[in-house]
Amino acid sequence: xxxQLSRRRFIKAVIASSVAAASNSGFxxxxxxxxxxxxxxRLISINVNGQTRRVDVAPQETLxxxxxxxxxxxxxxxxxxxxxxxxxxxxxxxxxxxxxxxLTHSVRTRAVKTVEGLQAxxxxxxxxxxxxxxxxxxxxxxxxxxxxxxxVALLSENPTPTxxxxxxxxxxxxxxxxxxxxxxxxxxxxxxxxx
Amino acid sequence: xASFDVMPDVQLYQxxxxxxxLRLAEQYGDGGWVLGGGQDTYGWLxxxxxxxxxMIDLTGVEGLRGIRETEDGIEIGATxxxxxxxxxxxxxxxxxxxxxxxGRVASPQIRNVxxxxxxxxxxxxxxxxxxxxxxxxxxxxxxxxxxxxxxNREHAVLGAxxxxxxxxxxxxxxxxxxxxTMIVASTTGQRSVAAEDFFAGPDTHITQMTTLEPGEILTAxxxxxxxxxxxxxxxxxxxxxxxxxxxxSIAVAMSMDGDSIAESRFVCGGVACKPHRLRNxxxxxxxxxxxxxxxxxxxxxxxxxxxxxxxNHFKLPLMENLVRRAMRG
Numbered sequence: 001x002x003x004q005l006s007r008r009r010f011i012k013a014v015i016a017s018s019v020a021a022a023s024n025s026g027f028x029x030x031x032x033x034x035x036x037x038x039x040x041x042r043l044i045s046i047n048v049n050g051q052t053r054r055v056d057v058a059p060q061e062t063l064x065x066x067x068x069x070x071x072x073x074x075x076x077x078x079x080x081x082x083x084x085x086x087x088x089x090x091x092x093x094x095x096x097x098x099x100x101x102x103l104t105h106s107v108r109t110r111a112v113k114t115v116e117g118l119q120a121x122x123x124x125x126x127x128x129x130x131x132x133x134x135x136x137x138x139x140x141x142x143x144x145x146x147x148x149x150x151x152v153a154l155l156s157e158n159p160t161p162t163x164x165x166x167x168x169x170x171x172x173x174x175x176x177x178x179x180x181x182x183x184x185x186x187x188x189x190x191x192x193x194x195x
Numbered sequence: 196x197a198s199f200d201v202m203p204d205v206q207l208y209q210x211x212x213x214x215x216x217l218r219l220a221e222q223y224g225d226g227g228w229v230l231g232g233g234q235d236t237y238g239w240l241x242x243x244x245x246x247x248x249x250m251i252d253l254t255g256v257e258g259l260r261g262i263r264e265t266e267d268g269i270e271i272g273a274t275x276x277x278x279x280x281x282x283x284x285x286x287x288x289x290x291x292x293x294x295x296x297x298g299r300v301a302s303p304q305i306r307n308v309x310x311x312x313x314x315x316x317x318x319x320x321x322x323x324x325x326x327x328x329x330x331x332x333x334x335x336x337x338x339x340x341x342x343x344x345x346x347n348r349e350h351a352v353l354g355a356x357x358x359x360x361x362x363x364x365x366x367x368x369x370x371x372x373x374x375x376t377m378i379v380a381s382t383t384g385q386r387s388v389a390a391e392d393f394f395a396g397p398d399t400h401i402t403q404m405t406t407l408e409p410g411e412i413l414t415a416x417x418x419x420x421x422x423x424x425x426x427x428x429x430x431x432x433x434x435x436x437x438x439x440x441x442x443x444s445i446a447v448a449m450s451m452d453g454d455s456i457a458e459s460r461f462v463c464g465g466v467a468c469k470p471h472r473l474r475n476x477x478x479x480x481x482x483x484x485x486x487x488x489x490x491x492x493x494x495x496x497x498x499x500x501x502x503x504x505x506x507n508h509f510k511l512p513l514m515e516n517l518v519r520r521a522m523r524g
């Protein structure tokens with residue numbers, strides 16, 4: 001363990017929690033002791049799609065909620081809100097996560113990427129997005145943002161997956177229309193392999 | 196403070212030191228909720244089926260994460276994610292049983308954040324209990340899953356006592372098979388407990404799945420070198436390959452002496468409230484070789500002593516066939 005890092009985190013936690021004592025209505029956070037123990041503040045910065053966004057976040061708030069209702073990034077969908085469908089999938093430090101089952105406070109030091117952050121500045125779609133269009137992957141489209149994020153994560157780690165590997169990587173995203181094979185065709189096309 | 200999310204108002208602590216986490220856990224006791232990846236947390240809270248005062252997020256405590264070498268095997272920190280376990284070289288080469296079990300947990304996204312400690316300590320999946328009904332497990336005096344019309348296809352065939360819920364953890368079976376030791380900390384110190392004794396049945400602990408007391412935190416799991424690189428077999432049977440919990444799973448560790456089994460551990464998940472050791476199978480296979488013939492001979496022992504409920508008789512042949520498959524040559 002890096003002692004400097006640890007000290008920095010400790011100090012950060014102290015600063016964070018002293019704000020919490022002033023702003024949080026929870027009765028126990030008024031305890032002076034709590035400050036050094038990591039009670040969270042409400043006004044935080046999170047890194048979303050390369051931008052630092054200041055946002056007022058309740059302690060229990062989920063990332064899906066923050067993205068959609070505080071930052072207006074409604075590309076991320078909430079399906080089941082229980083981590084059982086995958087519509088809310090976003091990348092956190094490049095790894096797929098269910099944003100409905102992630103506390104916003106836990107991503108303060110990490111980089112979040114949503115489906116809005118994929119296209120290039122000139123509007124060119126991400127290869128996965130383009131391939132999904134070319135292969136007519138979505139049917140109703142509700143699960144598509146999540147499917148896109150899972151495919152993006154897969155291809156950044158494994159640029160030429162087999163169809164079986166793609167199937168495994170996409171297995172945490174349900175599609176109620178049953179367009180799974182079409183999505184797999186899209187993933188294979190995006191990886192430059194014939195679907 | 197109004198909440199516009201379906202999450203209830205609950206305080207959140209993100210301590211960076213274990214001592215702070217332990218003090219918070221002690222201070223809140225039953226009202227504290229120790230948080231790993233949170234994948235068995237938010238459902239409870241969103242459904243208002245459990246209502247803790249405060250969540251204590253352990254993922255910021257650096258000392259709780261990572262896979263370390265010990266004098267006798269390895270130690271895995273409690274907040275190490277299943278993803279890290281599945282991809283760890285040492286675990287894949289020496290304890291592939293654990294890597295396989297962890298690889299069959301839930302879905303990729305859940306494995307990406309789900310922690311070992313959380314997977315081991317997760318609560319029962321009985322839907323009557325999850326619904327928030329006042330059953331035995333929730334402190335009431337009734338079991339909704341053990342009645343003539345109860346839907347108990349997923350429930351216990353062994354070791355039930357009032358409550359008939361089963362152990363849902365895939366990694367738990369592997370830990371019992373590997374003779375792991377759980378390290379449990381509290382403000383008063385640290386204790387270690389064998390995996391087999393860490394999990395608790397309803398006869399002694401009806402409202403909990405483990406012997407963790409309020410204020411205690413599972414900090415690490417130690418796996419001895421005893422079973423490193425031995426012959427393993429893991430299989431999980433579930434309705435879907437993703438998300439679903441085991442109907443029956445089996446984790447087997449065997450040390451071979453030439454062609455014959457010198458010592459073995461056969462552990463079934465999904466059949467009892469805690470990982471269930473098939474001791475009669477273990478003693479029957481000692482000295483036997485792996486063959487279809489021997490597999491057929493010992494398989495019927497797997498379901499000895501079971502008491503199925505209305506809808507889960509199918510678990511008996513499942514247990515037998517999983518043993519049979521583990522014993523095939």
